Amino acid sequence: MGHLNKRLLLLPGLALLIYPLLPGASDYVLHVMTLALIYMVLAMGLNIVPGFCGLLDLGYVGFYGIGAYTAGLLTIHYGLSFWLIVPLAALNGALWGALLGAPTLRLTGDYFAIVTFGFSELVVLFLTNEIWLTRGPLGLPGIQPVTLDLSWLRPDWYFEFYDKAPNFYLAALLVALVFFVMGRMEDSRLGRAWYAIREDPLAAACCGVNILHYKVIAFSISAAIGAMGGCFYARWSMFLSPDMFKFWESFLVLCMVVLGGLGNIKGALVGATVLVCLGEVLREVLAAAGLPPETRFMAYGLIMVLIMRFRPAGLFPAIAASGRANPLLVVLGRRIAAGEFSGEKDDARGTSA
């Protein structure tokens, strides 16, 4: 099953990675693919909070917006390089994650969800009204595209990412980076602490996990990843406006996570792909049917209902073991299969008593 899954994902993945290099590659398809990659970053980042820690986060787009505007403003006013802006935007996202999380993560369940929802609305209001900084509803045009300056290696190695293909590969790189970090976190002391909080906060505390501390860490890392996604988005779209960061974006990303399977990193990738493609299809279909584009949200709602009814754990339910492929666990699995523990004393106890 695991191998089959891997192969199923690997082949189309490779095909898609080669696609931009083909001579007849369509700009539109590349655009959609890049968009899907951005949502993959967001879905993976959001996954940490509801998927790993079990907290409903309805305001993820707030961090996306913070990252995007951080990147946009730093580019316009200071002309900083993208490669410097990514860590700065991530840090800014993490900072706001911690500032929001530290006082509010004491809340549980619905109350926390409401706070995050309020936060993302606050971000939009800020972006709309603080005109001195963000130009408000006029938006932030003229953001330079990503550049890669390697002229210190060879004088003519200076690249501007105007084309679709380089941006696509940059987004793919970002996805790969986040995927790698997520995989490492999942199979670590940090990830296990998060799972413990999701499964049973009280038992987690009695196992020595400082719940608030680890929730804030989760929230900050999640925010940092969202901000990184926003950062790329700003330099890719070259224009930002507050209405790009409305609540619906949070909901869409949450749908992706739930569709893919809460707590499953690969599921988030699939969820993002499916919903972005669906969005594009609906755009055509709804226009043809003469319906306003907003009706697509009804389709998302319908999908959520169907998922709840038929696959409540998502398309790819999270598997119990974090990092089953970890060499430590592989070795342990072999030892168990070899019968090292089969003659356990508990059996002896049972029969002698």
Place this chain on the structure above:
Amino acid sequence: MAPLLELQNIRKRFGGLVALADVSFAVRPGEILGLIGPNGAGKTTLFNCITGIHAPSGGTILYFGQGRSMRTNGFKPEKMTALGIARTFQNIRLFNSLTVLDNVRIARHCRTCSNFLGAVLRTRSQRAEEKENVEAAMHWLAFVGLARHALADSGSLAYGDQRRLEIARALATEPRLLLLDEPAAGMNPRETRKLVDLIHAILASGVTVVLIEHDMKLVMSICQRLVVLDHGTHIAEGPPAEIRENPRVIEAYLGRGAVHA
């Protein structure tokens, strides 16, 4: 001999309900102390106060596990775990969708220290710690006899095995004092016998045990001393033989007919 844990006039109120009223007793190092009493007597509330889940409304909890006396009122549960007090729960609280091994590995949290950077970069020290962590977890799983189920989902274990996994998880925090809340509840006689052996093995490893239990046969056979609570008050304390004859206990707990049973 100095006690390991001393409770002085512990009180706990929930609104108008007095759950604990001036409960005082001491736990001696190396002993197995039974905490008994009818339902609603405040036994679990007392465990919750000791482990920091509830802050007592009054009184003092003194813990001597760190080589000096320490007032631990209002300490957080994770702090109490770090100080060496571990517990199990009356209604099993495992991390059900995780593996048996991960349940125990999580309990190593306060005995390990790798952080975000260690996890992402998978540094040499982080890898060493993970390896050691798996070995420690397997040690405790073998101790309770669950090693061969290490990679199974904990939710799929048999009931008695789940109870023992909870004990392994508590032991993996390397406690000085282990609080067991009705460990034999719902077990069949064979599982209970295995549990008795396990508790003796825990004592032999140098861990002090406090046990809440309704199975009187079990309590009377393994506890050196008993403390009896009724309606949140401490009504008797002493060796099982004495408690068995104590008229107040019989009245409150066993019922009048029990004397002749």
